[in-house]
Amino acid sequence: MTLSKDGGPTDSLRAETRLVVSGRDTEAQKGFVNPPVVRGSTVLYPTAGDLHAHRGEFHYGRHGTPTTRALQDALTALEGPQCAGVGLVPSGVSAISTALLSVLKAGDHLLVCDNVYRPTRNFCDGLLARYGVETTYFDPLVGSGIAALFRPNTRAVMAEAPGSQSLEMPDVPAIAAVAHARGALVVDDNTWATPLFRRALEQGVDISIQAATKYIGGHSDIMFGTISANANAWPAVAETIRLLGVCAGPDDVFLALRGLRTLAVRLAHHQQAAIDMAQWLARRPEVARVLHPALPDDPGHAIWKRDFTGASGLFSIVLKPAPQQAVDALLDTVKLFGMGYSWGGFESLVIPFDCATYRTATTWAPGGPTLRLHIGLESVDDLKADLDRGFEAVNARR
Numbered sequence: 036m037t038l039s040k041d042g043g044p045t046d047s048l049r050a051e052t053r054l055v056v057s058g059r060d061t062e063a064q065k066g067f068v069n070p071p072v073v074r075g076s077t078v079l080y081p082t083a084g085d086l087h088a089h090r091g092e093f094h095y096g097r098h099g100t101p102t103t104r105a106l107q108d109a110l111t112a113l114e115g116p117q118c119a120g121v122g123l124v125p126s127g128v129s130a131i132s133t134a135l136l137s138v139l140k141a142g143d144h145l146l147v148c149d150n151v152y153r154p155t156r157n158f159c160d161g162l163l164a165r166y167g168v169e170t171t172y173f174d175p176l177v178g179s180g181i182a183a184l185f186r187p188n189t190r191a192v193m194a195e196a197p198g199s200q201s202l203e204m205p206d207v208p209a210i211a212a213v214a215h216a217r218g219a220l221v222v223d224d225n226t227w228a229t230p231l232f233r234r235a236l237e238q239g240v241d242i243s244i245q246a247a248t249k250y251i252g253g254h255s256d257i258m259f260g261t262i263s264a265n266a267n268a269w270p271a272v273a274e275t276i277r278l279l280g281v282c283a284g285p286d287d288v289f290l291a292l293r294g295l296r297t298l299a300v301r302l303a304h305h306q307q308a309a310i311d312m313a314q315w316l317a318r319r320p321e322v323a324r325v326l327h328p329a330l331p332d333d334p335g336h337a338i339w340k341r342d343f344t345g346a347s348g349l350f351s352i353v354l355k356p357a358p359q360q361a362v363d364a365l366l367d368t369v370k371l372f373g374m375g376y377s378w379g380g381f382e383s384l385v386i387p388f389d390c391a392t393y394r395t396a397t398t399w400a401p402g403g404p405t406l407r408l409h410i411g412l413e414s415v416d417d418l419k420a421d422l423d424r425g426f427e428a429v430n431a432r433r
């Protein structure tokens with residue numbers, strides 16, 4: 036159990052408070068608020084008896100340190116009482132691959148949502164296929180209709196809510212109900228909402244992964260992944276982490292914990308600023324559609340309202356038809372929106388995307404060029420002025 040400073044359980048506290056108080060062992064840290072960055076491989080045993088019995092809180096650097104323990108305790112408190120353990124891995128992709136390897140074996144069948152992060156597909160079609168696991172992709176809007184895709188050997192379902200480009204919102208609780216009735220486990224990528232805005236493990240998800248590179252780190256300065264699992268799935272996840280030998284570097288563990296402390300205030304700003312920008316963009320004549328589940332007319336809005344307590348700073352827009360060079364002119368004109376991969380940091384980003392090239396279960400035809408925006412912590416007035424200049428450049432080339 037995670038204890039707060041005065042030794043009481045943190046379960047009754049609100050998530051914002053849990054982010055601040057959990058994973059802090061003041062006495063062990065000799066009074067310091069934060070844990071030290073423990074760099075270590077060897078852990079010494081005081082006696083031969085201790086060595087033979089593997090006695091002691093820590094045994095070897097790869098298996099955990101006081102720094103990793105602090106982050107694991109804080110993340111466990113954030114995920115809620117369903118969380119039986121949290122694995123720390125070097126990237127979001129390694130969280131996905133490790134989670135899938137935990138639940139699959141040769142001869143198994145895997146169902147994967149068509150809107151997942153593209154490297155998730157690459158892992159399924161590449162390494163999993165080579166190891167004898169067959170993947171079928173499904174329509175993100177399938178809901179309980181996923182039942183028709185199950186085979187006797189379907190062992191797991193992988194979802195992402197919402198997808199980080201198309202922002203389509205699968206009904207994960209409905210999918211999970213079908214999966215569990217057939218003895219399959221549900222793996223979910225919760226990077227968009229984080230456990231602060233969506234407690235995936237309370238909605239039928241067995242293994243919830245985070246690209247902590249994004250909002251947990253929050254400053255675009257680490258690569259990091261986390262794997263949270265319920266009691267049903269955690270033993271297999273823990274064993275797979277141990278067998279694969281994956282572990283995260285101590286400095287990144289420290290930075291992930293530091294990011295976690297301010298997650299609530301950062302996400303509150305990202306949420307508000309992104310909704311403001313999304314509403315402003317919806318009124319622009321150059322924009323055909325805004326893809327953001329917190330907007331009332333979005334197709335995923337009802338599920339978002341039911342399953343999420345907030346929205347992050349990432350959403351997409353569909354432009355009215357325009358030549359590629361007009362879109363490129365916007366990208367080259369904006370200055371506050373950086374052009375680059377990843378998101379979840381303090382800074383705003385814009386990137387063109389096209390799901391049509393890799394989708395297999397559904398056709399992606401939004402009707403115009405698509406851009407994904409991450410709204411950072413800048414003033415929204417400055418961001419609007421920046422996009423205003425970008426749209427002028429589009430209009431000059433239409």
Ligand SMILES: *Cc1c(COP(=O)(O)O)cnc(C)c1O
Pocket residue numbers: 126127128129152195199224226227246247248249258259260377
């Ligand atoms: C970025 C991202 C990942 C992968 O994280 P890395 O740390 O870059 O490996 C996984 N899922 C989603 C939704 C992402 O956006």
